[in-house]
Amino acid sequence: MKIALMTAVTIASLCAPALAADEKPTADKFYAGKCASCHGKDARGNAKMAKMFKVEAKDLDLLGEKRTKEEDAEFTKAILDGKGKKMPAFKAKLAGLDVADLINYIQSLRSAEAKAAAKP
Numbered sequence: 001m002k003i004a005l006m007t008a009v010t011i012a013s014l015c016a017p018a019l020a021a022d023e024k025p026t027a028d029k030f031y032a033g034k035c036a037s038c039h040g041k042d043a044r045g046n047a048k049m050a051k052m053f054k055v056e057a058k059d060l061d062l063l064g065e066k067r068t069k070e071e072d073a074e075f076t077k078a079i080l081d082g083k084g085k086k087m088p089a090f091k092a093k094l095a096g097l098d099v100a101d102l103i104n105y106i107q108s109l110r111s112a113e114a115k116a117a118a119k120p
Helices: 002-015 027-039 047-053 069-081 099-118
Strands: none
Touching (some): 027 047, 027 099, 069 099
16 A cells, blocks of 8 residues: 555656746646645545545545635645645745645635536
């Protein structure tokens, strides 16, 4: 199981689009390259990864019910320091990207989802 987990994380990291040395990553590109493999393109979680990690799919859902300052603080800590044994730390990989920009991008996915649901 450890080997499968490490392999999945390594593959996800290697598949991330490479940035030029002087290019600052954007939140959407960072999310697509480092987060979407587990959390899904829509931030609602990847069911296949949840099964592999032996967690509930809702545990990989980043949007939850509502946004709070406490939620932002938890996101920041999880992104920078990792969470448990399954989510790696990204502090050294942000390459100039402000973690608040990444959190705002994730939350923008909620807005996009709400707009899509409201269309007749």
